[in-house]
Amino acid sequence: MTATLTHTEENYLKAIYKANEKTKEAVSTNMIAQYMNTSPASVTDMMKKLSTKGLIIYERYKGSRLSSEGSKSATSVIRKHRLWETFLVQKLGFSWEKVHDIAEELEHIHSEELINRLDDYLGFPKYDPHGDPIPSADGKFTLREQIIVSQLNIGEVGVLVGVKNHETSFLDHLNKCHISLGTSIAILDKSSFDKSLQVHIDNDHQILLTHEVSKNLLVRKS
Amino acid sequence: MTATLTHTEENYLKAIYKANEKTKEAVSTNMIAQYMNTSPASVTDMMKKLSTKGLIIYERYKGSRLSSEGSKSATSVIRKHRLWETFLVQKLGFSWEKVHDIAEELEHIHSEELINRLDDYLGFPKYDPHGDPIPSADGKFTLREQIIVSQLNIGEVGVLVGVKNHETSFLDHLNKCHISLGTSIAILDKSSFDKSLQVHIDNDHQILLTHEVSKNLLVRKS
DNA sequence: ATATATTTTTAGATAAGTCTAAATATTTAT
DNA sequence: ATAAATATTTAGACTTATCTAAAAATATAT
Ligand SMILES: [Mn+2]
Ligand SMILES: [Mn+2]
Ligand SMILES: [Mn+2]
Ligand SMILES: [Mn+2]
Numbered sequence: 001m002t003a004t005l006t007h008t009e010e011n012y013l014k015a016i017y018k019a020n021e022k023t024k025e026a027v028s029t030n031m032i033a034q035y036m037n038t039s040p041a042s043v044t045d046m047m048k049k050l051s052t053k054g055l056i057i058y059e060r061y062k063g064s065r066l067s068s069e070g071s072k073s074a075t076s077v078i079r080k081h082r083l084w085e086t087f088l089v090q091k092l093g094f095s096w097e098k099v100h101d102i103a104e105e106l107e108h109i110h111s112e113e114l115i116n117r118l119d120d121y122l123g124f125p126k127y128d129p130h131g132d133p134i135p136s137a138d139g140k141f142t143l144r145e146q147i148i149v150s151q152l153n154i155g156e157v158g159v160l161v162g163v164k165n166h167e168t169s170f171l172d173h174l175n176k177c178h179i180s181l182g183t184s185i186a187i188l189d190k191s192s193f194d195k196s197l198q199v200h201i202d203n204d205h206q207i208l209l210t211h212e213v214s215k216n217l218l219v220r221k222s
Numbered sequence: 223m224t225a226t227l228t229h230t231e232e233n234y235l236k237a238i239y240k241a242n243e244k245t246k247e248a249v250s251t252n253m254i255a256q257y258m259n260t261s262p263a264s265v266t267d268m269m270k271k272l273s274t275k276g277l278i279i280y281e282r283y284k285g286s287r288l289s290s291e292g293s294k295s296a297t298s299v300i301r302k303h304r305l306w307e308t309f310l311v312q313k314l315g316f317s318w319e320k321v322h323d324i325a326e327e328l329e330h331i332h333s334e335e336l337i338n339r340l341d342d343y344l345g346f347p348k349y350d351p352h353g354d355p356i357p358s359a360d361g362k363f364t365l366r367e368q369i370i371v372s373q374l375n376i377g378e379v380g381v382l383v384g385v386k387n388h389e390t391s392f393l394d395h396l397n398k399c400h401i402s403l404g405t406s407i408a409i410l411d412k413s414s415f416d417k418s419l420q421v422h423i424d425n426d427h428q429i430l431l432t433h434e435v436s437k438n439l440l441v442r443k444s
Numbered sequence: 445a446t447a448t449a450t451t452t453t454t455a456g457a458t459a460a461g462t463c464t465a466a467a468t469a470t471t472t473a474t
Numbered sequence: 475a476t477a478a479a480t481a482t483t484t485a486g487a488c489t490t491a492t493c494t495a496a497a498a499a500t501a502t503a504t
Contacts, residue, residue: 006460006461008460008461028481028482029481029482029483030480030481030482038461038462038463039462039463039464040481040482040483041462041463041464041465041482041483041484041485042461042462042463043482044482044483044484045460045461045462045483046461049460049461060469060482060483061468061469061470061481061482061483088336091343092336092339092340092343093339094335094339098335101333102331102333102336105330105331105332105333106331108327109324109327109328110327111323111324111327113316113320114310114314114324117314117315117316118314121313121314228490228491230490230491230492250451250452251451251452251453252450252451252452260491260492260493261492261493261494262451262452262453263452263453263454263455263492263493263494263495264491264492264493265452266452266453266454267453267490267491267492268491271490271491282452282453282499283451283452283453283498283499283500
């Protein structure tokens with residue numbers, strides 16, 4: 001059991017896991033194709049393969065769900081991804097916008113002993129540099145109270161605990177705004193027209209957050 | 223230029239590099255097949271491909287040599303392998319017999335920034351956990367005076383600085399003999415019949431080293 | 445120098461992962 | 475309830491890396 005999977009199989013399982021986090025239902029072929037940046041035809045091929053291997057439950061025209069075996073594999077890949085990102089930032093001094101792409105490669109290194117030693121070396125971190133929870137060796141996530149920053153009311157203050165987008169361009173934009181994990185964001189005004197937010201950053205400077213930006217900011221109300 | 227190579231291409235280049243270290247001549251198809259654990263037919267296919275890409279100089283029936291471009295790539299992979307091994311031992315506490323296989327995967331992570339930061343993090347080590355020299359970012363190796371332990375005469379003493387075999391089984395054997403890098407080995411007797419060596423380890427205990435073992439031990443005369 | 449042995453290449457297949465275009469099923473809108 | 479739109483699957487092809495078996499070239503030994 002737990003035969004070694006290819007990078008590609010692992011990436012598909014991760015895609016199904018992430019897509020399912022949102023929809024909570026069986027994930028459509030098209031949605032997986034979008035996540036994987038491939039054609040729907042390729043997805044169908046792979047769904048048959050993963051289904052045969054017992055990693056997903058797949059029904060023609062009905063979509064796919066992870067089996068418990070598949071879920072375990074997906075969680076393990078996510079654990080590796082997030083631990084490596086944490087290593088890159090905390091030990092090697094990378095900035096948070098640089099680490100995702102490298103971790104996309106590192107997450108496929110198979111040794112479990114390696115990742116468990118890394119976890120130990122990092123002090124068993126609960127969250128990665130983007131605020132995403134890191135599953136423990138037995139697959140448990142540490143959840144946390146968090147809301148999208150736009151759910152705060154005028155006058156309320158939140159502390160940034162996570163971002164929902166890992167793209168370099170997005171994180172670079174936050175860097176320019178002097179926003180990082182731990183930054184306090186106070187709501188000064190909310191536009192009902194374009195959903196933009198006027199905010200006070202770290203009691204230091206005022207800026208306007210477009211909806212495009214604010215919908216990716218997760219805060220803890222403070 | 224320096225297009226990204228596949229894991230397989232990198233492994234072939236490394237094999238040619240290592241084979242050439244011994245023979246110093248163009249490397250035969252069969253020799254590469256042995257190193258790579260594949261069929262000679264597969265090697266021929268790959269030689270054509272690497273030749274087309276300008277990474278090797280290949281002549282039908284005459285063997286292959288690395289081009290300067292190919293040599294650069296091979297050296298870069300070796301650098302990654304040895305730095306990762308050093309990380310695994312020095313930071314994560316792995317024993318030297320466990321790290322080779324994991325490094326075989328890690329050596330294919332492509333980011334140059336990653337490996338240069340890792341090098342810095344490790345303090346720019348010159349040798350890996352098996353005593354092999356680690357090429358610097360510009361591809362230079364730090365060489366050292368070393369001989370095979372059997373070249374010592376009776377009464378002479380050497381300090382182990384490297385091993386020529388990275389297999390877990392071999393290193394495990396050394397562990398059992400309490401031999402590791404830095405261990406002193408004094409020659410008590412040499413058998414001309416089976417080339418075995420009677421030695422004194424760390425002025426502590428006496429053992430017999432078979433030729434199979436001693437031919438893989440590199441020492442600095444002391 | 446000729447036969448034999450060895451090495452290397454070619455030919456033809458296979459498996460994984462991908463694609464486009466065509467066929468089919470499902471969903472949505474009238 | 476039908477037609478139109480959308481989603482999904484199938485068919486057929488391509489690429490990479492591998493294999494075995496057969497053919498060709500080179501090296502070795504008599
Ligand atoms: Mn990431
Ligand atoms: Mn992350
Ligand atoms: Mn090694
Ligand atoms: Mn080594």
